[in-house]
Amino acid sequence: xxxxxxxxxxxxxxxxxxxxxxxxxxxxxxxxxxxxxxxxxxxxxxxxxxxxxxxxxxxxxxxxxxxxxxxxxxxxxxxxxxxxxxxxxxxxxxxxxxxxxxxxxxxxxxxxxxxxxxxxxxxxxxxxxxxxxxxxxxxxxxxxxxxxxxxxxxxxxxxxxxxxxxxxxxxxxxxxxxxxxxxxxxxxxxxxxxxxxxxxxxxxxxxxxxxxxxxxxxxxxxxxxxxxxxxxxxxxxxxxxxxxxxxxxxxxxxxxxxxxxxxxxxxxxxxxxxxxxxxxxxxxxxxxxxx
Ligand SMILES: Nc1ncnc2c1ncn2[C@@H]1O[C@H](COP(=O)(O)OP(=O)(O)OP(=O)(O)O)[C@@H](O)[C@H]1O
Ligand SMILES: N[C@@H](CCO)C(=O)O
Numbered sequence: 001x002x003x004x005x006x007x008x009x010x011x012x013x014x015x016x017x018x019x020x021x022x023x024x025x026x027x028x029x030x031x032x033x034x035x036x037x038x039x040x041x042x043x044x045x046x047x048x049x050x051x052x053x054x055x056x057x058x059x060x061x062x063x064x065x066x067x068x069x070x071x072x073x074x075x076x077x078x079x080x081x082x083x084x085x086x087x088x089x090x091x092x093x094x095x096x097x098x099x100x101x102x103x104x105x106x107x108x109x110x111x112x113x114x115x116x117x118x119x120x121x122x123x124x125x126x127x128x129x130x131x132x133x134x135x136x137x138x139x140x141x142x143x144x145x146x147x148x149x150x151x152x153x154x155x156x157x158x159x160x161x162x163x164x165x166x167x168x169x170x171x172x173x174x175x176x177x178x179x180x181x182x183x184x185x186x187x188x189x190x191x192x193x194x195x196x197x198x199x200x201x202x203x204x205x206x207x208x209x210x211x212x213x214x215x216x217x218x219x220x221x222x223x224x225x226x227x228x229x230x231x232x233x234x235x236x237x238x239x240x241x242x243x244x245x246x247x248x249x250x251x252x253x254x255x256x257x258x259x260x261x262x263x264x265x266x267x268x269x270x271x272x273x274x275x276x277x278x279x280x281x282x283x284x285x286x287x288x289x290x291x
Contacts, residue, residue, distance in 0.1 A: 001034075002031070002032040002101055002102075002288070003030070003031050003288070003290075003291070004032075004097045004276070005028070005030075006028045006030075006089075006093045006094050006129055007090070007128075007129055008023070008026040008079045008129075009023050009089060009124075009129045009204075010024055010085065010086070010156060010245060011082070011084075011124035011245040011246040012215065012245060013209060013214075014189075014208060014242040015189040015190035015208065015209075015211060015213065016124065016194075017124075017190075018195070019122075019137060019141075020124060020280070021127060021128040021129075021137075021281070022133070022134050022135075023131075023133055023284075024279045024280075025280045025282040026158075026277060026282075027077070027191060028076070028077035029076045030073055030074070031073065031075075032072075032102070033072040035071055036071055037269075039052055039055070040052065040071075041074075042072075043074075043077075045074070045077075045081060048081070049081070051071075057094050057098070058095065058096065059076065059272075061098050061099035062099070063115075063277040064096055064100065065099040065103045069102070071102075081164065081206050082166050083247075083248060084165070084243070084249035085158070085160070085245065085249055086125035086245060089129050093129050097112070101288060109131075112130060113126065113127060113130055113131075113144055114143075114147060116130065118138050123139045123144050124137065124138060125245065127141070128285065130169060131146065132283045133150075133151040133282070133283045134151060148221070149194070150198070150200060151281055151283045152197065152282070153209075154240075154253045155253070155256040156259075156279045156280075157252040157262055157276075157278055158244070158250075158275055158278070159249065159251075159274055159276060160248075160277070161248040161249070163248060163252075167245070167246040171201070173218050174219075178213075178214070186212070186214050189213065193208040196208060196210075205240075207239050207240075207241050208261070209242045209253065210230065210239055210242065212242065215243070222248065225248065225269050225271070226243050226250050228272070229272070232269070233252055236262060238252065238258055240283075259278055260278065
C-alpha cells in the first residue's frame with residue numbers, strides 16, 4: 001500500500017507575495033488502495049469535489065504520467081478548501097507524488113517542484129509543501145528557484161473564517177500595476193523579512209510580517225477579520241498577524257503560550273465564529289511510505 005502525506009501551507013507571509021511560504025502541521029493523506037476499472041476517489045469534501053478522473057488529484061497525476069493505470073484512492077484531510085491554507089497545492093502534490101511512485105521512470109524533486117508550480121501558478125504554497133518548513137522561492141520565465149530557510153521556532157495561530165474565498169476571486173482584487181516607490185518599499189520590506197528569518201531574529205520578522213505593500217490593502221475588504229485580529233493582537237502586545245495565502249484565513253505567528261491567550265480572546269468575539277487551529281511548523285514536507 002502506498003501512502004502520501006502533504007502539509008497545509010501558509011503563503012505570502014506578509015510582504016512575501018507569491019514567494020514565501022510556511023508548511024504547517026495539518027495534513028492531507030492519500031492512500032492508494034489498488035488498481036481499479038476506473039479512477040475512484042473517496043474523499044471527505046462532499047459534492048463540491050469530484051470523485052472520478054475529474055478530481056484535481058487524478059487530473060494532476062495524469063498530466064505527469066498520462067498512461068497511469070486507474071486506481072482506487074482514499075483521501076483524508078483536515079485542510080479546508082479555498083480558505084488560504086494551500087488545499088489546491090496539497091491536491092496537486094499528492095497527485096504528482098502518486099504518479100511519480102507508480103511511474104516506471106520517476107522524475108526528480110526539482111522536476112516535481114517545477115511541474116507543481118506551473119500548475120498552481122506560483123511557488124509559495126507548493127515549494128514548502130514539497131520541501132517542508134519555511135521556503136523562499138521565485139518563478140520567473142518558467143524557472144523555479146527555491147531556498148529553504150531554518151525552520152522557525154514559532155507556532156501559528158490559524159483563524160479560518162466560515163466562508164470560502166477562491167484564489168482566483170481574491171487575485172482579481174489586486175491592481176495591475178504598482179507605483180515604483182511602493183514597489184521598492186514592498187521589495188525592501190520583503191528582503192529584510194527574509195534576512196530576519198534567516199538570522200532567526202523573530203521579533204523583527206514578526207514586525208515586518210505586518211508591513212506588506214503588495215496585496216493585503218487590496219484584499220482587506222474581502223477579509224474583515226484581518227484588521228480585527230491584528231487590532232486585538234496589538235492590544236495584547238502581539239505582532240505577527242497576516243493574511244494567509246489568498247485568504248480568508250488569518251495567521252498570527254508567535255510563541256505557543258502567547259497564541260493560546262490570543263485565541264481565548266478571539267473566541268469571545270461574536271464576529272470571529274470560524275475555526276481555530278494552533279499549529280506547529282511541518283518540517284518534513286511531502287512524505288511517501290510504502291507497506
Ligand atoms: N483535496 C482536493 N481534492 C480535489 N480538489 C481539491 C482538493 N483541494 C482543493 N481542491 C480544489 O482547489 C480549490 C481551492 O483552491 P484555491 O487555490 O482557490 O484555494 P486554496 O488552495 O485552499 O487556498 P490558497 O491557495 O489561498 O492557500 C477547491 O475549490 C477545489 O476545487
Ligand atoms: N500568493 C498567492 C497564494 C494563494 O494561492 C496569492 O496570494 O494569491
